[in-house]
C-alpha cells in the first residue's frame with residue numbers, strides 16, 4: 001500500500017485524493033489516485049492511506065473542460081464579472097482552463113494588460129486563465145496591436161482576437177495572420193461584415209420580418225469566413241472562427257477543410273439549442289451576437305459538431321450587468337452566460353456521448369490553445385485536471401444561483417441533465433459536492 005499523507009508542516013505535501021469507482025471515458029469503472037498534482041495511479045481497488053476519498057459511483061470522469069471563448073470583464077466591468085467570479089463559474093461548470101477575451105476596458109492589447117489578467121487568474125487559483133490578446137489597438141480595427149510583446153510576455157499569448165468586433169479590413173487581417181505564424185499563433189475571428197449588420201437586432205428572416213426588427217443576415221458571417229479561409233490559405237496561417245452560427249458557414253468550412261486550410265471553428269451551446277423564435281418574447285436575454293438562428297441552422301450546427309467540421313464547443317460566456325440587459329430590446333447589450341450550463345446543454349443536445357464531449361469540450365480546445373496540461377484523459381503522470389459529472393442528476397436553472405456576477409442566462413427555468421459534482425485543478429479540488437471550494 002502506498003502511503004500518501006497530508007504532511008505535518010504547512011506548505012508541505014497537499015492532501016491526496018482517491019476517487020473510487022468512477023467511469024473514465026471509454027473504460028470500466030476504476031479508482032483514480034491524485035497526488036502531487038498529477039494522476040498518480042489508475043486501477044481497481046487502490047488503497048492509499050491518508051488520501052481523502054471521493055465516491056465516484058455513478059459518476060463519469062472527464063478531462064477538465066477548456067473554454068476557448070470567455071468574457072471575464074476585468075479590468076473595467078467588475079460589476080458584471082471579475083476574473084475571480086468568472087473563474088468560479090467556470091470551475092462549477094467543470095472547466096479547468098478558460099481563455100479570456102480581450103474586449104475589456106482597457107482593452108487587452110498590451111503586454112501589461114494581458115499580464116494583469118493572467119496574474120489575477122493565478123491569484124484566484126480556480127481555473128487556468130489564459131489571456132487572449134487583441135488583434136488591433138483598442139479593437140478599433142486600424143493598427144495592429146503589439147502581438148509579439150504579448151506573445152513574449154509572462155502570459156504567453158497565442159490566441160489573438162478583436163472579438164465583439166470583426167477584423168473587417170482584409171489587409172490588416174492578412175498582416176495579423178502573417179505576424180502570428182512566427183510563434184504558431186492563431187487569429188480568432190468574430191465573423192461579421194459590419195456593413196451588412198448596421199442596426200441589426202436579430203437574425204434576418206421570417207421572424208425578424210414579423211417582429212419588425214432589423215435583421216442580421218447569415219451572409220454577413222459567411223462572407224467573412226469565406227474571405228478569411230482564403231486569406232489563411234494564401235499565407236499558410238492558422239485561423240479560428242468564433243461562434244459559427246449558420247448552415248452556410250458550415251458549408252464554407254467544409255470546403256476549406258477539404259482544401260487543407262488550417263482552420264478550426266467553434267459553436268456555442270446556445271446556438272446548438274435555441275432559435276430566433278425566442279426573440280418573439282422581446283426578452284433581451286435572448287439578444288446575442290451572432291444572433292440565434294433558425295431550426296435548420298441549429299440542425300446543421302449539431303451535425304457539423306458531431307462530424308467534426310466544427311471542432312469545438314466554446315461558451316462565449318458574456319456576462320452583462322442588469323442595466324445593460326433589463327431594458328428595451330434595441331438598447332440591450334448582446335451576450336449570454338454560458339460557463340455554468342454548457343455541459344448540461346451539450347448532454348441535452350448530444351446525449352451521453354462522453355468521448356465526443358471530451359473531444360469537443362476539452363481535448364481539442366486545449367490543443368488549439370496550446371494548453372498542454374489540459375485536455376488529457378486521466379492516466380498515470382498526467383496533470384490531474386479533471387471533472388466528475390453525475391449524468392443521472394437533473395437540475396432546473398435558477399439565475400440567482402449562478403456564481404457569475406451577472407444573471408443573463410437564457411436557460412432560466414429550464415430543466416437540464418447532468419450536474420458537475422467535483423472539479424480538480426492540478427489535483428486540488430476547486431469544486432466538491434457541487435460547491436465551490438473557495
Ligand SMILES: NC(=O)N[C@@H](CC(=O)O)C(=O)O
Pocket residue numbers: 071103163164165190287288289290316318319333334335336
Ligand atoms: N457574444 C455577444 O453577444 N457579446 C460578446 C461579444 C462577442 O462575443 O461578440 C460580449 O462581449 O458581450
Ligand SMILES: [Zn+2]
Pocket residue numbers: 163164165190242243289290
Ligand atoms: Zn464575438
Ligand SMILES: [Zn+2]
Pocket residue numbers: 069071101163164316318
Ligand atoms: Zn465573445
